Amino acid sequence: MNPAAADWIARLGLAPHPEGGWFARIHTDARLVDTPAGPRAAATSIHYLLDRRSPVGRFHRNRSDILHYLQSGGPVDYWLLEADGSVRRVTLGLAPNQQLFLHVPGGVWKASVLHEPADHALVSEVVTPGFDYTDHEFLTLETLHADYPRHAGSLAAFVRPG
Template identity: 70%
Template sequence: MTTAADWIARLGLEPHPEGGWFRRIYTDSRVLATPGGDRAAASSIHYLLERRSPIGRLHRNRSTILHYLQHGGPVDYYLVEADGGLRTVTLGTAPGQQLFLEVPGGVWKASQLPADVSHALVSEVVLPGFDYADHDFMNLSQLAGEYPQHLQALSALVR
């Protein structure tokens, strides 16, 4: 059985600012003009949550992100939709779970391993490619001010 430590070593993963572990594995050589400046047409990472780091903090990106479960799981995603609603999606292999998740640009998202799960390895494709200038973290005061209806559900997932 492949463990989280095995994946971290095998894939050369490093700590991610959102939580968990990651490594960029692809950056498209084609460049697109975006409102934030020139960006690669696409980029991709491996992203791992595990028991020592089971939370991907609430954040948003300008770009659309496609998530694919590769190993382990399930992992729960929390999405604050444009209308302010909260949607939960579980990436996993059981009935009612998904292997793939699209998160449109501008949507706040967080991820979390259920308590009994050792790890989840997810690959992500970002369109147009990821740039830290296009990334925002949510903080507790912002969550309380903008989405007070979700404060109880999401407060453990912010910085």
């Protein structure tokens, strides 16, 4: 593991994330809001890190909106599967054609991939209403092929095995 990634993992107390990469929840708002799925914290926040050992965050979606802020390293590519069947790639990084911030609406499939030759990307995320595992879903290969057949071959590597 590169020194920068190891330092962030130790400094922030990051643990392996089920999507890939590393994470730690850093905030849960004490206020609750009603949602169709039940009460949720008004907002939650995590630190999320991809590195060379775990360079991919597998396709998943949440009911809530997620705001992503690049904190260190990068660039990192985000692949978004839109409801109309289109695919959009957004790169978080420091170059003029890259962004420091990304908003992903609830219900949109997303994957993140550490951009070559970066050795890490540390992103902070804010979820509104707050994250709850019952609002989270991993993309399957069957859904990828059924809903995004034009892109299934190029994006299958970003789907969690099993």
